[in-house]
Amino acid sequence: MERNAKNLELLGFNLSQLEALAIENGEQAFRGRQLYQWLYEKGICNLEDITVLPKSWRGLLIEQGFTVGCLNEINRSKSIDQTIKLLLSTNDGETIETVGIPSRNRLTICISSQIGCSMGCQFCATGKDGLRRSLRVNEIISQFFAIKEAFGRRPSHVVFMGMGEPLLNIEPVLSAIYCLNKDLGIGQRRITLSTVGVRNTLPKLAEMALKHLGSVQFTLALSLHAPNQNLRESLIPSAKNYPLNILMEDCRHYIDITGRRVSFEYILLGHLNDHNEHAEELADLVGGFQSHVNLIAYNPIDGEEFQRPSFKRIQNFMNILERRGIAVSLRSSRGLDKNAACGQLRRIHL
Ligand code: SF4
Known part of the structure:
Protein backbone atom coordinates (compact mmCIF):
# COMPACT_ATOMS: atom_id res chain seq x y z
CA MET A 1 0.00 0.00 0.00
CA GLN A 64 14.56 12.66 10.94
CA GLY A 65 12.08 11.45 13.56
CA PHE A 66 11.87 7.79 12.53
CA THR A 67 11.08 5.20 15.20
CA VAL A 68 10.26 1.49 14.98
CA GLY A 69 6.83 2.29 16.39
CA CYS A 70 6.44 -0.37 19.09
CA LEU A 71 3.93 -0.07 21.90
CA ASN A 72 5.04 -0.48 25.52
CA GLU A 73 3.70 -3.25 27.68
CA ILE A 74 2.39 -1.86 30.96
CA ASN A 75 0.45 -4.80 32.34
CA ARG A 76 0.15 -8.52 31.75
CA SER A 77 -2.64 -10.80 33.05
CA LYS A 78 -2.54 -14.54 32.65
CA SER A 79 -5.71 -16.58 32.80
CA ILE A 80 -5.98 -20.05 34.30
CA ASP A 81 -6.43 -21.34 30.74
CA GLN A 82 -3.06 -19.72 29.80
CA THR A 83 -4.63 -16.91 27.76
CA ILE A 84 -2.61 -13.72 28.20
CA LYS A 85 -4.03 -10.21 28.02
CA LEU A 86 -1.60 -7.33 27.56
CA LEU A 87 -2.25 -3.70 28.32
CA LEU A 88 -0.10 -1.68 25.94
CA SER A 89 0.55 2.04 25.88
CA THR A 90 0.89 4.22 22.81
CA ASN A 91 3.23 7.19 22.35
CA ASP A 92 0.45 9.65 23.08
CA GLY A 93 -0.35 8.03 26.43
CA GLU A 94 -3.40 6.01 25.34
CA THR A 95 -3.79 2.33 26.16
CA ILE A 96 -5.14 -0.69 24.33
CA GLU A 97 -5.54 -4.35 25.09
CA THR A 98 -4.47 -7.30 23.03
CA VAL A 99 -4.93 -10.97 23.80
CA GLY A 100 -2.96 -14.12 23.01
CA ILE A 101 -4.93 -17.36 23.05
CA PRO A 102 -2.74 -20.46 23.00
CA SER A 103 -3.72 -23.99 22.14
CA ARG A 104 -1.66 -27.05 21.32
CA ASN A 105 -1.18 -26.25 17.65
CA ARG A 106 -1.79 -22.56 17.42
CA LEU A 107 -1.35 -19.19 19.04
CA THR A 108 -4.12 -16.82 18.11
CA ILE A 109 -3.76 -13.12 18.65
CA CYS A 110 -6.89 -11.06 19.12
CA ILE A 111 -5.85 -7.68 17.76
CA SER A 112 -7.34 -4.25 18.48
CA SER A 113 -7.86 -1.83 15.61
CA GLN A 114 -9.01 1.22 17.56
CA ILE A 115 -8.67 2.73 21.04
CA GLY A 116 -12.18 2.24 22.37
CA CYS A 117 -15.11 1.97 19.98
CA SER A 118 -17.96 4.18 18.80
CA MET A 119 -20.40 1.40 17.94
CA GLY A 120 -21.79 1.04 21.48
CA CYS A 121 -22.86 -2.62 21.33
CA GLN A 122 -24.77 -3.28 24.54
CA PHE A 123 -23.04 -6.55 25.38
CA CYS A 124 -19.48 -5.24 24.90
CA ALA A 125 -17.25 -3.53 27.46
CA THR A 126 -15.12 -1.77 24.84
CA GLY A 127 -17.99 0.35 23.56
CA LYS A 128 -18.83 1.68 27.04
CA ASP A 129 -16.11 4.35 26.98
CA GLY A 130 -16.62 5.48 23.38
CA LEU A 131 -13.90 5.94 20.79
CA ARG A 132 -10.60 7.67 21.57
CA ARG A 133 -9.00 7.23 18.15
CA SER A 134 -8.09 4.69 15.48
CA LEU A 135 -4.80 2.81 15.59
CA ARG A 136 -2.00 3.36 13.13
CA VAL A 137 -0.55 0.45 11.21
CA ASN A 138 2.55 0.21 13.43
CA GLU A 139 0.32 0.12 16.53
CA ILE A 140 -1.57 -2.83 15.04
CA ILE A 141 1.57 -4.72 13.98
CA SER A 142 3.28 -4.03 17.29
CA GLN A 143 0.60 -6.14 19.03
CA PHE A 144 1.91 -9.15 17.10
CA PHE A 145 5.40 -8.65 18.52
CA ALA A 146 4.10 -7.98 22.04
CA ILE A 147 2.24 -11.31 22.04
CA LYS A 148 5.21 -13.08 20.46
CA GLU A 149 7.38 -11.78 23.28
CA ALA A 150 4.84 -12.74 25.97
CA PHE A 151 4.61 -16.35 24.76
CA GLY A 152 8.12 -16.80 23.40
CA ARG A 153 6.67 -18.01 20.10
CA ARG A 154 5.13 -16.53 16.98
CA PRO A 155 1.37 -16.09 16.74
CA SER A 156 0.03 -18.41 14.04
CA HIS A 157 -3.46 -16.90 13.64
CA VAL A 158 -4.77 -13.36 13.82
CA VAL A 159 -8.31 -12.22 14.54
CA PHE A 160 -9.31 -8.57 14.36
CA MET A 161 -11.77 -9.02 17.21
CA GLY A 162 -10.15 -6.87 19.89
CA MET A 163 -11.08 -3.28 20.64
CA GLY A 164 -12.69 -1.24 17.88
CA GLU A 165 -14.54 -1.58 14.61
CA PRO A 166 -12.00 -2.43 11.88
CA LEU A 167 -14.19 -1.07 9.09
CA LEU A 168 -13.92 2.40 10.63
CA ASN A 169 -10.15 2.12 10.18
CA ILE A 170 -9.97 0.31 6.84
CA GLU A 171 -6.68 1.61 5.35
CA PRO A 172 -4.43 0.88 8.36
CA VAL A 173 -6.19 -2.45 8.93
CA LEU A 174 -5.61 -3.52 5.32
CA SER A 175 -2.00 -2.32 5.50
CA ALA A 176 -1.60 -4.39 8.66
CA ILE A 177 -3.10 -7.46 6.95
CA TYR A 178 -0.70 -6.93 4.07
CA CYS A 179 2.24 -6.69 6.49
CA LEU A 180 1.12 -9.70 8.57
CA ASN A 181 0.82 -11.71 5.39
CA LYS A 182 3.78 -10.60 3.29
CA ASP A 183 6.30 -9.49 5.92
CA LEU A 184 5.42 -11.71 8.87
CA GLY A 185 4.37 -14.79 6.92
CA ILE A 186 0.87 -15.28 8.34
CA GLY A 187 -1.24 -16.91 5.62
CA GLN A 188 -4.28 -14.81 4.77
CA ARG A 189 -6.48 -17.82 5.55
CA ARG A 190 -5.26 -17.55 9.12
CA ILE A 191 -6.50 -13.98 9.42
CA THR A 192 -10.06 -13.03 10.35
CA LEU A 193 -11.54 -9.57 10.24
CA SER A 194 -14.63 -9.13 12.37
CA THR A 195 -17.17 -6.34 11.94
CA VAL A 196 -20.65 -5.45 13.17
CA GLY A 197 -21.14 -3.77 9.81
CA VAL A 198 -20.68 -0.16 8.78
CA ARG A 199 -22.96 1.04 6.01
CA ASN A 200 -21.36 1.50 2.58
CA THR A 201 -18.09 -0.17 3.56
CA LEU A 202 -18.40 -3.91 2.76
CA PRO A 203 -18.17 -3.69 -1.05
CA LYS A 204 -15.52 -0.99 -0.57
CA LEU A 205 -13.57 -3.34 1.72
CA ALA A 206 -13.77 -6.10 -0.89
CA GLU A 207 -12.54 -3.83 -3.66
CA MET A 208 -9.77 -2.24 -1.60
CA ALA A 209 -8.63 -5.64 -0.29
CA LEU A 210 -8.50 -7.04 -3.83
CA LYS A 211 -6.51 -4.04 -5.01
CA HIS A 212 -4.03 -4.03 -2.14
CA LEU A 213 -3.66 -7.74 -1.39
CA GLY A 214 -4.04 -9.13 -4.91
CA SER A 215 -6.50 -11.75 -3.73
CA VAL A 216 -8.80 -11.83 -0.74
CA GLN A 217 -8.25 -14.96 1.30
CA PHE A 218 -8.84 -13.68 4.82
CA THR A 219 -12.14 -14.47 6.51
CA LEU A 220 -14.77 -11.82 7.00
CA ALA A 221 -16.72 -12.44 10.23
CA LEU A 222 -19.94 -10.49 10.31
CA SER A 223 -21.30 -9.98 13.82
CA LEU A 224 -25.05 -10.48 13.45
CA HIS A 225 -26.08 -11.23 17.05
CA ALA A 226 -29.78 -11.08 16.16
CA PRO A 227 -31.91 -12.58 13.39
CA ASN A 228 -34.16 -9.56 12.85
CA GLN A 229 -33.82 -5.79 12.62
CA ASN A 230 -35.72 -4.87 15.81
CA LEU A 231 -33.74 -7.12 18.09
CA ARG A 232 -30.50 -6.29 16.33
CA GLU A 233 -30.83 -2.54 16.73
CA SER A 234 -31.72 -2.96 20.40
CA LEU A 235 -28.35 -4.69 20.89
CA ILE A 236 -26.26 -2.75 18.37
CA PRO A 237 -27.29 0.93 18.25
CA SER A 238 -25.38 1.56 15.01
CA ALA A 239 -27.60 -1.03 13.29
CA LYS A 240 -30.41 1.57 13.20
CA ASN A 241 -28.64 3.14 10.21
CA TYR A 242 -27.97 -0.16 8.52
CA PRO A 243 -31.11 -2.26 7.96
CA LEU A 244 -30.52 -6.00 8.04
CA ASN A 245 -31.77 -6.55 4.48
CA ILE A 246 -29.21 -4.07 3.14
CA LEU A 247 -26.47 -5.59 5.30
CA MET A 248 -27.23 -9.06 3.92
CA GLU A 249 -27.31 -7.67 0.39
CA ASP A 250 -23.86 -6.14 0.98
CA CYS A 251 -22.61 -9.52 2.27
CA ARG A 252 -23.79 -11.14 -0.98
CA HIS A 253 -22.02 -8.43 -2.92
CA TYR A 254 -18.85 -9.02 -0.85
CA ILE A 255 -18.99 -12.75 -1.60
CA ASP A 256 -19.49 -12.03 -5.31
CA ILE A 257 -16.44 -9.78 -5.43
CA THR A 258 -14.09 -11.87 -3.28
CA GLY A 259 -15.34 -15.42 -3.85
CA ARG A 260 -14.94 -16.02 -0.11
CA ARG A 261 -17.66 -17.23 2.21
CA VAL A 262 -18.66 -15.06 5.16
CA SER A 263 -18.71 -16.23 8.74
CA PHE A 264 -21.66 -14.97 10.82
CA GLU A 265 -21.00 -14.38 14.51
CA TYR A 266 -23.87 -14.68 16.97
CA ILE A 267 -23.51 -13.95 20.69
CA LEU A 268 -26.07 -16.01 22.55
CA LEU A 269 -27.73 -13.94 25.28
CA GLY A 270 -29.76 -16.14 27.62
CA HIS A 271 -33.55 -15.81 27.15
CA LEU A 272 -33.04 -12.84 24.84
CA ASN A 273 -31.86 -13.98 21.41
CA ASP A 274 -31.52 -17.72 22.07
CA HIS A 275 -35.13 -18.94 21.67
CA ASN A 276 -36.12 -21.59 19.16
CA GLU A 277 -37.80 -19.01 16.93
CA HIS A 278 -34.56 -17.00 16.83
CA ALA A 279 -32.66 -20.05 15.62
CA GLU A 280 -35.29 -20.66 12.94
CA GLU A 281 -35.24 -16.99 11.89
CA LEU A 282 -31.43 -17.05 11.75
CA ALA A 283 -31.54 -20.15 9.55
CA ASP A 284 -33.97 -18.32 7.22
CA LEU A 285 -31.63 -15.33 7.10
CA VAL A 286 -28.35 -17.10 6.36
CA GLY A 287 -29.67 -20.18 4.53
CA GLY A 288 -28.47 -20.25 0.94
CA PHE A 289 -25.40 -18.16 1.79
CA GLN A 290 -21.87 -19.50 1.46
CA SER A 291 -21.45 -19.11 5.19
CA HIS A 292 -20.71 -20.52 8.58
CA VAL A 293 -22.36 -19.53 11.87
CA ASN A 294 -20.10 -19.10 14.86
CA LEU A 295 -21.96 -19.05 18.18
CA ILE A 296 -20.45 -17.37 21.22
CA ALA A 297 -21.96 -17.71 24.69
CA TYR A 298 -22.18 -14.25 26.27
CA ASN A 299 -19.16 -13.33 28.39
CA PRO A 300 -20.34 -11.24 31.39
CA ILE A 301 -19.30 -7.61 31.74
CA ASP A 302 -19.84 -5.20 34.66
CA GLY A 303 -23.03 -3.19 34.67
CA GLU A 304 -24.98 -5.35 32.21
CA GLU A 305 -27.72 -7.78 33.13
CA PHE A 306 -27.40 -10.11 30.16
CA GLN A 307 -27.17 -13.79 30.99
CA ARG A 308 -24.88 -16.45 29.70
CA PRO A 309 -27.21 -19.17 28.36
CA SER A 310 -27.18 -22.69 29.79
CA PHE A 311 -25.38 -25.38 27.85
CA LYS A 312 -28.76 -26.99 27.14
CA ARG A 313 -30.07 -23.82 25.48
CA ILE A 314 -26.88 -23.45 23.44
CA GLN A 315 -27.07 -27.06 22.32
CA ASN A 316 -30.70 -26.65 21.39
CA PHE A 317 -29.93 -23.55 19.30
CA MET A 318 -27.14 -25.39 17.53
CA ASN A 319 -29.33 -28.41 16.84
CA ILE A 320 -31.97 -26.29 15.14
CA LEU A 321 -29.37 -24.66 12.88
CA GLU A 322 -27.81 -28.02 12.04
CA ARG A 323 -31.20 -29.52 11.24
CA ARG A 324 -31.72 -26.62 8.83
CA GLY A 325 -28.43 -27.44 7.10
CA ILE A 326 -26.47 -24.48 8.48
CA ALA A 327 -22.75 -25.03 9.22
CA VAL A 328 -22.39 -24.02 12.86
CA SER A 329 -19.78 -24.10 15.62
CA LEU A 330 -19.48 -22.85 19.19
CA ARG A 331 -16.49 -20.72 20.11
CA SER A 332 -15.05 -21.52 23.51
CA SER A 333 -14.62 -18.59 25.89
CA ARG A 334 -10.96 -18.09 26.69
CA GLY A 335 -9.48 -15.80 29.31
CA LEU A 336 -12.85 -15.29 31.05
CA ASP A 337 -11.31 -14.99 34.55
CA LYS A 338 -9.13 -12.10 33.37
CA ASN A 339 -11.78 -10.25 31.35
CA ALA A 340 -9.88 -11.21 28.22
CA ALA A 341 -12.72 -13.00 26.42
CA CYS A 342 -14.82 -11.69 23.53
CA GLY A 343 -16.53 -8.42 24.40
CA GLN A 344 -14.69 -7.96 27.71
CA LEU A 345 -11.76 -5.74 26.67
CA ARG A 346 -11.81 -2.42 28.46
CA ARG A 347 -8.28 -1.10 29.07
CA ILE A 348 -8.19 -2.09 32.75
CA HIS A 349 -5.68 -3.99 34.86
CA LEU A 350 -6.72 -7.16 36.70
S1 SF4 B 1 -18.55 -5.50 19.78
FE1 SF4 B 1 -16.96 -4.62 18.47
S2 SF4 B 1 -18.07 -3.03 17.34
FE2 SF4 B 1 -19.35 -3.51 19.12
S3 SF4 B 1 -18.72 -2.03 20.72
FE3 SF4 B 1 -17.49 -3.90 20.99
S4 SF4 B 1 -15.60 -3.49 19.87
FE4 SF4 B 1 -17.13 -2.05 19.13
Whole structure:
Protein backbone atom coordinates (compact mmCIF):
# COMPACT_ATOMS: atom_id res chain seq x y z
CA MET A 1 0.00 0.00 0.00
CA GLU A 2 1.04 3.62 -0.42
CA ARG A 3 3.29 4.94 2.30
CA ASN A 4 2.00 8.09 3.90
CA ALA A 5 4.72 10.74 3.55
CA LYS A 6 4.25 11.69 7.21
CA ASN A 7 4.54 8.14 8.48
CA LEU A 8 7.66 7.94 10.60
CA GLU A 9 7.00 4.62 12.31
CA LEU A 10 8.82 1.87 10.43
CA LEU A 11 6.60 -1.08 11.37
CA GLY A 12 4.32 -1.42 8.39
CA PHE A 13 6.93 -0.40 5.80
CA ASN A 14 7.47 -3.15 3.25
CA LEU A 15 10.79 -4.24 1.75
CA SER A 16 10.73 -1.95 -1.26
CA GLN A 17 9.74 1.02 0.88
CA LEU A 18 12.67 0.37 3.24
CA GLU A 19 15.05 0.00 0.29
CA ALA A 20 13.75 3.28 -1.10
CA LEU A 21 14.24 4.92 2.30
CA ALA A 22 17.85 3.70 2.39
CA ILE A 23 18.49 5.13 -1.07
CA GLU A 24 16.78 8.45 -0.19
CA ASN A 25 19.21 8.67 2.74
CA GLY A 26 22.27 8.04 0.55
CA GLU A 27 22.66 4.40 1.61
CA GLN A 28 22.67 1.34 -0.62
CA ALA A 29 19.48 -0.67 -1.09
CA PHE A 30 20.83 -3.67 0.85
CA ARG A 31 20.78 -1.51 4.01
CA GLY A 32 17.02 -1.35 3.58
CA ARG A 33 16.95 -5.15 3.40
CA GLN A 34 18.96 -5.37 6.63
CA LEU A 35 16.58 -2.99 8.33
CA TYR A 36 13.67 -5.10 7.08
CA GLN A 37 15.16 -8.28 8.56
CA TRP A 38 15.80 -6.72 11.93
CA LEU A 39 12.33 -5.25 12.08
CA TYR A 40 10.35 -8.31 11.05
CA GLU A 41 12.56 -11.33 11.77
CA LYS A 42 14.23 -10.14 14.95
CA GLY A 43 11.39 -7.89 16.11
CA ILE A 44 13.75 -5.17 17.32
CA CYS A 45 11.90 -2.24 18.87
CA ASN A 46 14.63 0.36 19.12
CA LEU A 47 16.45 1.82 16.10
CA GLU A 48 19.64 2.18 18.13
CA ASP A 49 19.68 -1.59 18.67
CA ILE A 50 19.82 -2.34 14.93
CA THR A 51 23.56 -2.64 15.14
CA VAL A 52 23.94 -4.15 11.69
CA LEU A 53 23.28 -0.67 10.25
CA PRO A 54 25.98 2.00 10.21
CA LYS A 55 25.77 4.19 13.28
CA SER A 56 25.63 7.26 11.05
CA TRP A 57 22.45 6.03 9.28
CA ARG A 58 20.77 5.04 12.54
CA GLY A 59 21.58 8.54 13.82
CA LEU A 60 20.18 10.14 10.67
CA LEU A 61 16.96 8.13 10.87
CA ILE A 62 16.49 9.13 14.50
CA GLU A 63 17.26 12.76 13.65
CA GLN A 64 14.56 12.66 10.94
CA GLY A 65 12.08 11.45 13.56
CA PHE A 66 11.87 7.79 12.53
CA THR A 67 11.08 5.20 15.20
CA VAL A 68 10.26 1.49 14.98
CA GLY A 69 6.83 2.29 16.39
CA CYS A 70 6.44 -0.37 19.09
CA LEU A 71 3.93 -0.07 21.90
CA ASN A 72 5.04 -0.48 25.52
CA GLU A 73 3.70 -3.25 27.68
CA ILE A 74 2.39 -1.86 30.96
CA ASN A 75 0.45 -4.80 32.34
CA ARG A 76 0.15 -8.52 31.75
CA SER A 77 -2.64 -10.80 33.05
CA LYS A 78 -2.54 -14.54 32.65
CA SER A 79 -5.71 -16.58 32.80
CA ILE A 80 -5.98 -20.05 34.30
CA ASP A 81 -6.43 -21.34 30.74
CA GLN A 82 -3.06 -19.72 29.80
CA THR A 83 -4.63 -16.91 27.76
CA ILE A 84 -2.61 -13.72 28.20
CA LYS A 85 -4.03 -10.21 28.02
CA LEU A 86 -1.60 -7.33 27.56
CA LEU A 87 -2.25 -3.70 28.32
CA LEU A 88 -0.10 -1.68 25.94
CA SER A 89 0.55 2.04 25.88
CA THR A 90 0.89 4.22 22.81
CA ASN A 91 3.23 7.19 22.35
CA ASP A 92 0.45 9.65 23.08
CA GLY A 93 -0.35 8.03 26.43
CA GLU A 94 -3.40 6.01 25.34
CA THR A 95 -3.79 2.33 26.16
CA ILE A 96 -5.14 -0.69 24.33
CA GLU A 97 -5.54 -4.35 25.09
CA THR A 98 -4.47 -7.30 23.03
CA VAL A 99 -4.93 -10.97 23.80
CA GLY A 100 -2.96 -14.12 23.01
CA ILE A 101 -4.93 -17.36 23.05
CA PRO A 102 -2.74 -20.46 23.00
CA SER A 103 -3.72 -23.99 22.14
CA ARG A 104 -1.66 -27.05 21.32
CA ASN A 105 -1.18 -26.25 17.65
CA ARG A 106 -1.79 -22.56 17.42
CA LEU A 107 -1.35 -19.19 19.04
CA THR A 108 -4.12 -16.82 18.11
CA ILE A 109 -3.76 -13.12 18.65
CA CYS A 110 -6.89 -11.06 19.12
CA ILE A 111 -5.85 -7.68 17.76
CA SER A 112 -7.34 -4.25 18.48
CA SER A 113 -7.86 -1.83 15.61
CA GLN A 114 -9.01 1.22 17.56
CA ILE A 115 -8.67 2.73 21.04
CA GLY A 116 -12.18 2.24 22.37
CA CYS A 117 -15.11 1.97 19.98
CA SER A 118 -17.96 4.18 18.80
CA MET A 119 -20.40 1.40 17.94
CA GLY A 120 -21.79 1.04 21.48
CA CYS A 121 -22.86 -2.62 21.33
CA GLN A 122 -24.77 -3.28 24.54
CA PHE A 123 -23.04 -6.55 25.38
CA CYS A 124 -19.48 -5.24 24.90
CA ALA A 125 -17.25 -3.53 27.46
CA THR A 126 -15.12 -1.77 24.84
CA GLY A 127 -17.99 0.35 23.56
CA LYS A 128 -18.83 1.68 27.04
CA ASP A 129 -16.11 4.35 26.98
CA GLY A 130 -16.62 5.48 23.38
CA LEU A 131 -13.90 5.94 20.79
CA ARG A 132 -10.60 7.67 21.57
CA ARG A 133 -9.00 7.23 18.15
CA SER A 134 -8.09 4.69 15.48
CA LEU A 135 -4.80 2.81 15.59
CA ARG A 136 -2.00 3.36 13.13
CA VAL A 137 -0.55 0.45 11.21
CA ASN A 138 2.55 0.21 13.43
CA GLU A 139 0.32 0.12 16.53
CA ILE A 140 -1.57 -2.83 15.04
CA ILE A 141 1.57 -4.72 13.98
CA SER A 142 3.28 -4.03 17.29
CA GLN A 143 0.60 -6.14 19.03
CA PHE A 144 1.91 -9.15 17.10
CA PHE A 145 5.40 -8.65 18.52
CA ALA A 146 4.10 -7.98 22.04
CA ILE A 147 2.24 -11.31 22.04
CA LYS A 148 5.21 -13.08 20.46
CA GLU A 149 7.38 -11.78 23.28
CA ALA A 150 4.84 -12.74 25.97
CA PHE A 151 4.61 -16.35 24.76
CA GLY A 152 8.12 -16.80 23.40
CA ARG A 153 6.67 -18.01 20.10
CA ARG A 154 5.13 -16.53 16.98
CA PRO A 155 1.37 -16.09 16.74
CA SER A 156 0.03 -18.41 14.04
CA HIS A 157 -3.46 -16.90 13.64
CA VAL A 158 -4.77 -13.36 13.82
CA VAL A 159 -8.31 -12.22 14.54
CA PHE A 160 -9.31 -8.57 14.36
CA MET A 161 -11.77 -9.02 17.21
CA GLY A 162 -10.15 -6.87 19.89
CA MET A 163 -11.08 -3.28 20.64
CA GLY A 164 -12.69 -1.24 17.88
CA GLU A 165 -14.54 -1.58 14.61
CA PRO A 166 -12.00 -2.43 11.88
CA LEU A 167 -14.19 -1.07 9.09
CA LEU A 168 -13.92 2.40 10.63
CA ASN A 169 -10.15 2.12 10.18
CA ILE A 170 -9.97 0.31 6.84
CA GLU A 171 -6.68 1.61 5.35
CA PRO A 172 -4.43 0.88 8.36
CA VAL A 173 -6.19 -2.45 8.93
CA LEU A 174 -5.61 -3.52 5.32
CA SER A 175 -2.00 -2.32 5.50
CA ALA A 176 -1.60 -4.39 8.66
CA ILE A 177 -3.10 -7.46 6.95
CA TYR A 178 -0.70 -6.93 4.07
CA CYS A 179 2.24 -6.69 6.49
CA LEU A 180 1.12 -9.70 8.57
CA ASN A 181 0.82 -11.71 5.39
CA LYS A 182 3.78 -10.60 3.29
CA ASP A 183 6.30 -9.49 5.92
CA LEU A 184 5.42 -11.71 8.87
CA GLY A 185 4.37 -14.79 6.92
CA ILE A 186 0.87 -15.28 8.34
CA GLY A 187 -1.24 -16.91 5.62
CA GLN A 188 -4.28 -14.81 4.77
CA ARG A 189 -6.48 -17.82 5.55
CA ARG A 190 -5.26 -17.55 9.12
CA ILE A 191 -6.50 -13.98 9.42
CA THR A 192 -10.06 -13.03 10.35
CA LEU A 193 -11.54 -9.57 10.24
CA SER A 194 -14.63 -9.13 12.37
CA THR A 195 -17.17 -6.34 11.94
CA VAL A 196 -20.65 -5.45 13.17
CA GLY A 197 -21.14 -3.77 9.81
CA VAL A 198 -20.68 -0.16 8.78
CA ARG A 199 -22.96 1.04 6.01
CA ASN A 200 -21.36 1.50 2.58
CA THR A 201 -18.09 -0.17 3.56
CA LEU A 202 -18.40 -3.91 2.76
CA PRO A 203 -18.17 -3.69 -1.05
CA LYS A 204 -15.52 -0.99 -0.57
CA LEU A 205 -13.57 -3.34 1.72
CA ALA A 206 -13.77 -6.10 -0.89
CA GLU A 207 -12.54 -3.83 -3.66
CA MET A 208 -9.77 -2.24 -1.60
CA ALA A 209 -8.63 -5.64 -0.29
CA LEU A 210 -8.50 -7.04 -3.83
CA LYS A 211 -6.51 -4.04 -5.01
CA HIS A 212 -4.03 -4.03 -2.14
CA LEU A 213 -3.66 -7.74 -1.39
CA GLY A 214 -4.04 -9.13 -4.91
CA SER A 215 -6.50 -11.75 -3.73
CA VAL A 216 -8.80 -11.83 -0.74
CA GLN A 217 -8.25 -14.96 1.30
CA PHE A 218 -8.84 -13.68 4.82
CA THR A 219 -12.14 -14.47 6.51
CA LEU A 220 -14.77 -11.82 7.00
CA ALA A 221 -16.72 -12.44 10.23
CA LEU A 222 -19.94 -10.49 10.31
CA SER A 223 -21.30 -9.98 13.82
CA LEU A 224 -25.05 -10.48 13.45
CA HIS A 225 -26.08 -11.23 17.05
CA ALA A 226 -29.78 -11.08 16.16
CA PRO A 227 -31.91 -12.58 13.39
CA ASN A 228 -34.16 -9.56 12.85
CA GLN A 229 -33.82 -5.79 12.62
CA ASN A 230 -35.72 -4.87 15.81
CA LEU A 231 -33.74 -7.12 18.09
CA ARG A 232 -30.50 -6.29 16.33
CA GLU A 233 -30.83 -2.54 16.73
CA SER A 234 -31.72 -2.96 20.40
CA LEU A 235 -28.35 -4.69 20.89
CA ILE A 236 -26.26 -2.75 18.37
CA PRO A 237 -27.29 0.93 18.25
CA SER A 238 -25.38 1.56 15.01
CA ALA A 239 -27.60 -1.03 13.29
CA LYS A 240 -30.41 1.57 13.20
CA ASN A 241 -28.64 3.14 10.21
CA TYR A 242 -27.97 -0.16 8.52
CA PRO A 243 -31.11 -2.26 7.96
CA LEU A 244 -30.52 -6.00 8.04
CA ASN A 245 -31.77 -6.55 4.48
CA ILE A 246 -29.21 -4.07 3.14
CA LEU A 247 -26.47 -5.59 5.30
CA MET A 248 -27.23 -9.06 3.92
CA GLU A 249 -27.31 -7.67 0.39
CA ASP A 250 -23.86 -6.14 0.98
CA CYS A 251 -22.61 -9.52 2.27
CA ARG A 252 -23.79 -11.14 -0.98
CA HIS A 253 -22.02 -8.43 -2.92
CA TYR A 254 -18.85 -9.02 -0.85
CA ILE A 255 -18.99 -12.75 -1.60
CA ASP A 256 -19.49 -12.03 -5.31
CA ILE A 257 -16.44 -9.78 -5.43
CA THR A 258 -14.09 -11.87 -3.28
CA GLY A 259 -15.34 -15.42 -3.85
CA ARG A 260 -14.94 -16.02 -0.11
CA ARG A 261 -17.66 -17.23 2.21
CA VAL A 262 -18.66 -15.06 5.16
CA SER A 263 -18.71 -16.23 8.74
CA PHE A 264 -21.66 -14.97 10.82
CA GLU A 265 -21.00 -14.38 14.51
CA TYR A 266 -23.87 -14.68 16.97
CA ILE A 267 -23.51 -13.95 20.69
CA LEU A 268 -26.07 -16.01 22.55
CA LEU A 269 -27.73 -13.94 25.28
CA GLY A 270 -29.76 -16.14 27.62
CA HIS A 271 -33.55 -15.81 27.15
CA LEU A 272 -33.04 -12.84 24.84
CA ASN A 273 -31.86 -13.98 21.41
CA ASP A 274 -31.52 -17.72 22.07
CA HIS A 275 -35.13 -18.94 21.67
CA ASN A 276 -36.12 -21.59 19.16
CA GLU A 277 -37.80 -19.01 16.93
CA HIS A 278 -34.56 -17.00 16.83
CA ALA A 279 -32.66 -20.05 15.62
CA GLU A 280 -35.29 -20.66 12.94
CA GLU A 281 -35.24 -16.99 11.89
CA LEU A 282 -31.43 -17.05 11.75
CA ALA A 283 -31.54 -20.15 9.55
CA ASP A 284 -33.97 -18.32 7.22
CA LEU A 285 -31.63 -15.33 7.10
CA VAL A 286 -28.35 -17.10 6.36
CA GLY A 287 -29.67 -20.18 4.53
CA GLY A 288 -28.47 -20.25 0.94
CA PHE A 289 -25.40 -18.16 1.79
CA GLN A 290 -21.87 -19.50 1.46
CA SER A 291 -21.45 -19.11 5.19
CA HIS A 292 -20.71 -20.52 8.58
CA VAL A 293 -22.36 -19.53 11.87
CA ASN A 294 -20.10 -19.10 14.86
CA LEU A 295 -21.96 -19.05 18.18
CA ILE A 296 -20.45 -17.37 21.22
CA ALA A 297 -21.96 -17.71 24.69
CA TYR A 298 -22.18 -14.25 26.27
CA ASN A 299 -19.16 -13.33 28.39
CA PRO A 300 -20.34 -11.24 31.39
CA ILE A 301 -19.30 -7.61 31.74
CA ASP A 302 -19.84 -5.20 34.66
CA GLY A 303 -23.03 -3.19 34.67
CA GLU A 304 -24.98 -5.35 32.21
CA GLU A 305 -27.72 -7.78 33.13
CA PHE A 306 -27.40 -10.11 30.16
CA GLN A 307 -27.17 -13.79 30.99
CA ARG A 308 -24.88 -16.45 29.70
CA PRO A 309 -27.21 -19.17 28.36
CA SER A 310 -27.18 -22.69 29.79
CA PHE A 311 -25.38 -25.38 27.85
CA LYS A 312 -28.76 -26.99 27.14
CA ARG A 313 -30.07 -23.82 25.48
CA ILE A 314 -26.88 -23.45 23.44
CA GLN A 315 -27.07 -27.06 22.32
CA ASN A 316 -30.70 -26.65 21.39
CA PHE A 317 -29.93 -23.55 19.30
CA MET A 318 -27.14 -25.39 17.53
CA ASN A 319 -29.33 -28.41 16.84
CA ILE A 320 -31.97 -26.29 15.14
CA LEU A 321 -29.37 -24.66 12.88
CA GLU A 322 -27.81 -28.02 12.04
CA ARG A 323 -31.20 -29.52 11.24
CA ARG A 324 -31.72 -26.62 8.83
CA GLY A 325 -28.43 -27.44 7.10
CA ILE A 326 -26.47 -24.48 8.48
CA ALA A 327 -22.75 -25.03 9.22
CA VAL A 328 -22.39 -24.02 12.86
CA SER A 329 -19.78 -24.10 15.62
CA LEU A 330 -19.48 -22.85 19.19
CA ARG A 331 -16.49 -20.72 20.11
CA SER A 332 -15.05 -21.52 23.51
CA SER A 333 -14.62 -18.59 25.89
CA ARG A 334 -10.96 -18.09 26.69
CA GLY A 335 -9.48 -15.80 29.31
CA LEU A 336 -12.85 -15.29 31.05
CA ASP A 337 -11.31 -14.99 34.55
CA LYS A 338 -9.13 -12.10 33.37
CA ASN A 339 -11.78 -10.25 31.35
CA ALA A 340 -9.88 -11.21 28.22
CA ALA A 341 -12.72 -13.00 26.42
CA CYS A 342 -14.82 -11.69 23.53
CA GLY A 343 -16.53 -8.42 24.40
CA GLN A 344 -14.69 -7.96 27.71
CA LEU A 345 -11.76 -5.74 26.67
CA ARG A 346 -11.81 -2.42 28.46
CA ARG A 347 -8.28 -1.10 29.07
CA ILE A 348 -8.19 -2.09 32.75
CA HIS A 349 -5.68 -3.99 34.86
CA LEU A 350 -6.72 -7.16 36.70
S1 SF4 B 1 -18.55 -5.50 19.78
FE1 SF4 B 1 -16.96 -4.62 18.47
S2 SF4 B 1 -18.07 -3.03 17.34
FE2 SF4 B 1 -19.35 -3.51 19.12
S3 SF4 B 1 -18.72 -2.03 20.72
FE3 SF4 B 1 -17.49 -3.90 20.99
S4 SF4 B 1 -15.60 -3.49 19.87
FE4 SF4 B 1 -17.13 -2.05 19.13
